[in-house]
Amino acid sequence: MRRSTAAAVGTLTGAALIVGVRLSVSAPVVPTAAPPAVDLANSRQDADPEPAASSTKKPSSKKPTAKPTEDASGEAGGSGLKNGIFKGSAAKNPYGTIQVSIKVAGGKITAADATYPVTGDSATINPPAIAALKQSTVKAQSADVDAVSGATFTSASYVKSLQAAIDQATA
Amino acid sequence: MHHAEHVMGTVVSIDLADNLPQDDLRAMIDDVCGWLHEVDRRFSTYRDDSEVSRLRRREIAATDCSTDMRHVLEACADLWRETDGYFDAYAAGPLDPSGYVKGWSVEVASARLAEAGSVNHCVNAGGDVRARGLSGTGAPWRVGIRHPWEADKLSWVLSVSDQAVATSGTYERGDHVFNPRTGAPARGLRSVTVVGPDLALADAYATAALAMGEGGIAWLAKLTAEGYDSALVTDDGRAFSSAGLPAAV
Numbered sequence: 383m384r385r386s387t388a389a390a391v392g393t394l395t396g397a398a399l400i401v402g403v404r405l406s407v408s409a410p411v412v413p414t415a416a417p418p419a420v421d422l423a424n425s426r427q428d429a430d431p432e433p434a435a436s437s438t439k440k441p442s443s444k445k446p447t448a449k450p451t452e453d454a455s456g457e458a459g460g461s462g463l464k465n466g467i468f469k470g471s472a473a474k475n476p477y478g479t480i481q482v483s484i485k486v487a488g489g490k491i492t493a494a495d496a497t498y499p500v501t502g503d504s505a506t507i508n509p510p511a512i513a514a515l516k517q518s519t520v521k522a523q524s525a526d527v528d529a530v531s532g533a534t535f536t537s538a539s540y541v542k543s544l545q546a547a548i549d550q551a552t553a
Numbered sequence: 554m555h556h557a558e559h560v561m562g563t564v565v566s567i568d569l570a571d572n573l574p575q576d577d578l579r580a581m582i583d584d585v586c587g588w589l590h591e592v593d594r595r596f597s598t599y600r601d602d603s604e605v606s607r608l609r610r611r612e613i614a615a616t617d618c619s620t621d622m623r624h625v626l627e628a629c630a631d632l633w634r635e636t637d638g639y640f641d642a643y644a645a646g647p648l649d650p651s652g653y654v655k656g657w658s659v660e661v662a663s664a665r666l667a668e669a670g671s672v673n674h675c676v677n678a679g680g681d682v683r684a685r686g687l688s689g690t691g692a693p694w695r696v697g698i699r700h701p702w703e704a705d706k707l708s709w710v711l712s713v714s715d716q717a718v719a720t721s722g723t724y725e726r727g728d729h730v731f732n733p734r735t736g737a738p739a740r741g742l743r744s745v746t747v748v749g750p751d752l753a754l755a756d757a758y759a760t761a762a763l764a765m766g767e768g769g770i771a772w773l774a775k776l777t778a779e780g781y782d783s784a785l786v787t788d789d790g791r792a793f794s795s796a797g798l799p800a801a802v
Contacts, residue, residue: 519791528688537562
C-alpha cells in the first residue's frame with residue numbers, strides 16, 4: 383500500500399496544488415463528511431464508486447465538489463487558503479479513479495492523500511495497494527492430514543466426517 | 554495419544570504428540586475434557602440450568618456472573634464492534650455466545666495443555682483446530698480444509714505450527730449464520746476459513762465474514778495485516794485465499 387502511495391505522489395502533489403488553488407477561490411462552503419479513508423478493501427466491493435460519476439464532468443464543474451469538511455475552521459490563513467480538509471473531485475485516468483484530498487492548516491497545505499484506483503484492472507499497476515485475496519478454482523483433493531477444519535458438525539454427523547475416520551485410524 | 558470426546562454438541566479430537574509418560578498424557582486429556590464439560594455446563598443454551606440460560610431469563614445480572622462469563626460477554630461486545638456488527642451474539646434474538654465460546658474454550662484448553670507440559674498437540678473441536686508445535690512425525694501439523702460440497706475431500710491442506718484454523722460454513726448445519734443487518738440467512742459464501750494466532754478470534758472472524766456474504770472477501774483481506782490469513786469458497790464455487798495462507802506443499 384505504501385509503495386503505491388509513493389508512486390502516486392508525483393501526480394498527487396501536482397494535483398493537490400491545483401486543487402488547492404481551486405479551493406482558494408471556491409465560493410460554496412458546504413460542510414460534508416470527512417474525506418473517505420483510504421479503504422481499498424471495502425470500496426472494492428462497490429461496483430461503481432460514487433466519485434467516478436462526477437469524473438465525466440468538465441473540469442470547470444469540479445470546483446463546487448471541493449468542499450471543506452465539518453472540521454474546517456473556516457478561518458482564512460495568510461495565504462488565503464482556508465483551514466480544513468478538502469476533497470478534490472475524482473479524476474479518471476486509464477488506470478482507474480483517483481481522488482485527492484488535502485489538509486490545510488495555518489494557510490498552508492500540510493498533507494495530501496488520495497484514494498487509489500479501485501477498478502479491477504487497477505490491480506495490474508497497483509498490486510501492493512490492494513490486499514485482496516487471490517482467486518482460484520476450488521480443488522477437491524484427498525490427502526493425509528492430522529485434522530480437518532470445517533463447518534461445525536454435530537455429535538450425530540461426526541460419524542460420517544473425515545475427522546471421525548482420522549480419529550479411528552489413530553485411536 | 555489420541556482421544557475423541559463428545560462434548561458441546563460436537564466431538565473434540567485431542568492429539569498429543571509429546572514424548573511423555575502415558576499417565577501424564579492421560580491426565581492432561583482428562584483435565585482438558587473436564588474443562589470442556591465445565592464450559593458446556595456454563596455456556597450451553599440447551600441446558601436450562603446453565604449460567605447463560607439463567608442470564609437469559611434475567612435470574613442473574615451480568616455483573617453477578619462468573620469471571621468466564623464476563624470475559625465472554627466482553628469479548629462478544631468487542632467483536633461486535635470490530636466486525637461492524639456482523640459478529641452478533643444476539644443475532645438470533647436472545648444471548649447466544651456459542652460462536653465465541655467454542656473457539657475460546659479450545660484456545661484455553663490448548664493453553665492448559667502447554668502449561669501442563671504438552672508443547673506438541675492438536676485439538677480439533679468439531680472443525681475448529683488449535684495446533685501447537687509439531688505432530689508425531691516431527692513435521693508441522695497438516696490440517697485439511699473440508700471441501701464445501703464433497704464431504705470426503707479437502708479444498709486446501711495447510712501446514713501449521715502454533716496456529717489456529719477455524720472454519721464457518723453453511724453446508725453442515727444449514728442456515729445457522731444470519732446477516733444481523735437483514736435478519737436473513739447468510740448468503741454468498743459457502744465456506745470461510747481463518748488461520749491465525751487465536752482460535753477464539755479466528756472462529757469469530759470466520760463467522761462474521763460468512764454473515765457478510767461476498768463483502769466478507771474484502772473484509773478478510775484487511776485481516777491479513779493483523780496476522781489472520783484466510784481461504785474461502787463462494788456459493789458459486791469460486792475459491793479465494795490470502796497470500797500468506799500456510800498451504801502445505
